[in-house]
Amino acid sequence: MKNTVVEGKCWLITNAEGSMIQNIDTDMIFHNKHLAITEIDEMGKFTFGNLDGWQDFPQKAQAGDIVIAGANFGAGSSRQQAVDCFAALGIQAVIAESFGAIYFRNAVNSGFPVLVAESLQSLEIETGDVLRINFETGEFFNVSKNKQLPNLKAFSKIQTEIFQAGSLFKVNPE
Helix, strand or coil: CCCCEEEEEEEECECCCCCECCCCEHHHHCCHHHCCCCCHHHHHHHCCCCCCCCCCHHHHCCCCCEEEECCCECECCCCCHHHHHHHHHCCCEEEECCECHHHHHHHHHCCCCEEECCCHHHCCCCCCCEEEEECCCCCEEECCCCEEECCCCCCCHHHHHHHHHCCHHHCCCC
């Protein structure tokens, strides 16, 4: 059984002025020039390769990290590589104020944790803070600052089942 409570260092995806970047589309996450890559393990090194100021993310990120982004994360095309590149890096979860509908569905279907949080800009979170997330209850805690944060939208029952199975294709129908 996979652990539904995770803890990891966060990456706040911000612009040069320190504001959270909104509307990060799938082309910014995983550029279409890399679509010929079919091995998931190879996809990680191209994560955010088309997002200004974040091209070096794959070299800095570590397995167990958590990505936090603004609204409409993953908008655009339905490219699965934009989800798989994070899994290849060992990212534990992506938290955003909202997600592109297709991106969210692709992530859930592949068993990758995506969670919605309102008003992330107003929270006292900085890149490098260690966060604890409970996927099933939505509890959200900044370990570095010893501060309880407003709950995230918890996994639905089916999202938990898919996460535990590893993908929608591995869910055992009853």
